[in-house]
Amino acid sequence: MAGNLARGNDLNIGQGTGLKIMTWAGVIFLLLPLIILIVFSFNDSRTVTHWEGFSLRWYKAVFLDDSLWLSVKNSLVIAIVSTLVTTILGTMCAMLLGKYRFKGRELFQNLLYVPVILPEIIFGVAILALFMLIKFPLGLISIICAHITFSFPFATLIILAKVINLPPSLEEASLDLGANRWQTFIRVILPNISPGVVSGALFAFTLSIDDFIATFFTAGVGSSTLPLKIYSLIKFGITPSINAISTILIVFTVTALFLTDRLQKSERIGRTVKLTIGGVFLAIILGLVAAPFFTTRGKKLNLYNFSTYIDESLIADFEKQTGIDVSLDYYNDNEELLSRLQMGVSGYDLIWPSGYMVKIMQSRGLIAPIDYRNIPNYKYITSALRKLSYDTTGKYYIPYAYGFTGIVYNSALIRDSVDSWNALWDERYRENILMLDDMREVFWAVYKMLGQTVDDDTARLQKALEMLVRQKPLLKKYESNATQEMMLSGDVWIAQTWNGLAARLNAIDPKFKFCRPREGVIFFVDNLCIPSGAPHKANAEKFINFLLDPANSATNMTTIRYAMPNERARLLLEPSLRDNGIIFPDISDVSELEVMQDMGPFNKKLDKAWTELKVK
């Protein structure tokens, strides 16, 4: 092909200094974020923004984190299997489109383009709907099917570019000379289109390993991938361990590519050696894929929790004590948990829904009553939280932890003491204010500020909306995930946030203060619940009992920094934590304890108001 000449150089076309600078500026733009994340993976600090000295601690943390490695393994298995199938389907499809004209060809080709460019959320929801309808269990296989579907059209387009450049005479010659079709394909066609096939496969692999949205919708018990894991970590404050694992992956990929390239080009290394290396790789892959089928032991327990909402060393202790094999998956919010269970993801034995979600799940028969005879440690639970409004029978839930939304502020930048929701409307903090990106939290704060209860009343909603429209120009943005980073970096002075997060910030630097606004706050209570049809209910109850043990509960609180309704456990905490007013709000006056409720049909009105707010 003419394209491969070291051309143009004698003409000096396209080699001007301006072009050169623009090109390298573009390349640097693409690489800069990578360089930064590699540098900060060696940072001796929890934050990912300020350099505080060289350290390898995040690499150590990565190697010790089993769940992170499990997600890496899942990602690799999914990427490898889906790449294999994708490459085969893509090659077939490219051969078809490159060689034949048939009825409906244009339609077929149109359809092929749709997965390439359809917004992925639509595809994710659609394929999930299919799995729900045919009752296909969600897990590695459903994720693989989704990945193949969105990546094989890409692979087809890439391979097609090579196929259409293939002269038909080549194939004819081979056939004329007596080769059969299969021989012709293997000996003549494939070697000619192999660069396309290889780039198609590489592209499919890349898409799969990085995919978040479609995976998010199709994942089931124990099939969390690296991007899913990262997403749930980001939600609760990113740590440099994510940078560390990304750096490891970059180094690994670059090395693998480099070695492959070397092997391909090298003449000295014989065919047998190459085959052996290939064989070893294949064996490793097959081992990885097959391993999950052999490791299932008799006693199991599948947990499904928010990320960083349990001290994972407790799980290890429990495994040691009982011999039960525990697996832990994460969800990011209550809605995700609900949709998962409704979609028929079965297999979880213990979940952590918030109060309003307990009510919804109970009304839909998604959770089962708990047998308190198996949980003697229930006696430690504060009676005030045993029969809350969302389940007045108290049969379906055990309160796990509680907290509330208030205001965190940087007292080095804000000298006045903050004691009211009004502070979030203060002109002086213009463009340095953060509100949560959560319609319930935002509207509920306004209702509290106006001294109203939350109910299904359109006029009040309108009034609240007006208040928020007035506030909007003062905001930096609506944000739920990066609050910690933005406060630490000083980009934001004051933010609406949860008390546990404020306690964490306060522990990093005491200049971050927390306020429980005087107009009142809305509490959340997160609970332990057992889904209906949980396969290992007895083990779940054993685990609940283990968690409620005062010593374990104290360990757990020390890690997650949210209050647990276990008075005996609180006494075991070290004083700085035990008497921490941020973590342990005064809930002695139960009548004032307003717990976040689900609004049912009011949700739709709320969403419309929320969208309107964001559009204005």
Place this chain on the structure above:
Amino acid sequence: MSGKIKEQYILLVPPAFWLLVFFIVPLFIVIGYSLSHTGADGAISFKMTFEHYLLSFRGMYVVIFLKSLMYAVITTLLTLAIAFPMAYYMAFASSKMKMIIMFLIILPFWTNFLIRMYSIMTLLGESGLINSALLSAGIIDEPLRLMNNSLGMYIGFIYWNLPFMVLPIFSSLDRMDVSLLEASLDLGASRSQTFRKITFPYSVAGLVAGIVFTFIPTLGNFVIPEFLGGSDNLMIGNVITAQYLQVRNWPFGSALSTVLMLVVMIFISLYIRFFDPTKSKSMVSF
């Protein structure tokens, strides 16, 4: 030739079957949802209704659609302006240089997208690296606002789309026969004439592919506005996502998705009608 016919069907059936089961059927389920009724608590009952479509065409949502289109158009133009010189330079570079640049452009793909977005945030923040550098160099007195507004969003979109624009343009320019340029210059055409009459027409196929690959995913994206946008950078993808994950109104989300899907389909059909990559070849019919 009976052997011939057999091969076509062997090639056709598996991919077509896969596409049918895992793509077309699911899309029809979504369309089905969009015509269903949303009950209390988001339960879906299959009573046919067009209410969700009527709602989709209400003022507010039309505004969001138009805004999303505008973001996508501007992003595409900016990305094109940055990508074309890069692709042009690459196409005429030595083959070793081509490989190096190509590798560097693809490298970021092996790091998770969300992590890269976080990295960009540490760059662009008010106390981020760019602002700190400019401040300490005395070029600015106050930190620039580079994110949490439309500018930040465009930076994110360009970052995300740049490789998808550069690579197709590069691959079509790379296919060009350099002797054409020699001939043109020898025969007295100026450099700019040569560019207009020869180089540019060669790049059109890649250019159009790059535009499609940039424009349409940008239209439906919801992650970048969330990360780098400000309080009013809402796109249609955010609204759709909220319907599925927060509001529990799947039918309305499905109706919005269907409308978006139709917009996308129109673009694709136009693209294929005018730029079918396989059109010019003579092929076997069956």
